[in-house]
Amino acid sequence: MKTIITTNLDIENEIRTIKALESKLxxxxxxxxxxxxxxxxxxxxxxxxxxxxxxxxVRFTNVVRNNFNTSxxxxxxxxxxxxxxxxxxYRKFTIS
Numbered sequence: 001m002k003t004i005i006t007t008n009l010d011i012e013n014e015i016r017t018i019k020a021l022e023s024k025l026x027x028x029x030x031x032x033x034x035x036x037x038x039x040x041x042x043x044x045x046x047x048x049x050x051x052x053x054x055x056x057x058v059r060f061t062n063v064v065r066n067n068f069n070t071s072x073x074x075x076x077x078x079x080x081x082x083x084x085x086x087x088x089x090y091r092k093f094t095i096s
Contacts, residue, residue: 015095 043051043060051058074081 018095 039058040060043049043058049059049061070081
């Protein structure tokens with residue numbers, strides 16, 4: 001792997017833009033979660049699972065899901081667990 005140090009201002013400006021967009025996305029995510037919480041509270045308080053509002057249908061329902069407990073399986077059947085491990089490779093992009 002090769003590492004270089006540069007003072008390329010175009011790249012630095014692109015990185016600044018990316019960081020500003022990440023910050024804005026986080027703000028928008030928080031705002032979205034606040035708005036969702038308000039609607040969920042309204043549904044919960046009124047014992048409603050489905051609500052039609054204009055062109056929208058809002059649902060807040062219980063879902064049952066079965067998950068495979070990988071940790072417990074690994075503890076109990078380590079050899080079998082290892083037989084089915086699949087290694088994958090990928091490239092990770094980060095800005096710090």
